[in-house]
Amino acid sequence: MAAQDCRCSVCGCCRHDHRGWNHPWTPKERPMPVRAKFRCNTETLRKWGPAVSQTARSYEFMAVYDPDLPEDQRYAKASPSGSLTIQVDNPAVTFTPGASYYLDFTPVDEAGGA
Structure with missing residues (x-):
């Protein structure tokens, strides 16, 4: 049996290490949405043409962690670090x-389809 096909008979989880470690992962038949908390650090404007409207805006985000906020402590367990850069037209x-x-x-x- 291939590792990716393995199904735990206890939790139905598709990923575990076969040494009795029970991972809190969600079974394949119930996809789990994930929510992360990110802070916008920078906005960058880049001209790509002569018109005012020909400006690309990009934003850089980093995962949030404030040890004094219980919410941030919870998010840091799920997404302890990360970055995202997006261009918005x-x-x-x-x-x-x-x-x-929040990033879902x-x-x-x-x-x-969508």
Whole structure:
């Protein structure tokens, strides 16, 4: 049996180390959405043409951790470090440097489309 096909008879988990370690992972049949907390650190504007509208905005985010905030302690257990850089072309979408945001990851149903 291949390791990726292994199913624990106790928890139904698809990933474990076969030494009795019970990982708190979610079984494949129930995909788990993940929420992380990130802070916007910088906004960068880059001109790519002569018109005012020809400016690309990019934002850099880092995972948040404040040892004095219980919420941040919980998020740090799930996403202790990380970074994200995105380019935003929609003028209605803005992020404020110094502000924190929740970043949600939910598996895409490839069969059903968006």
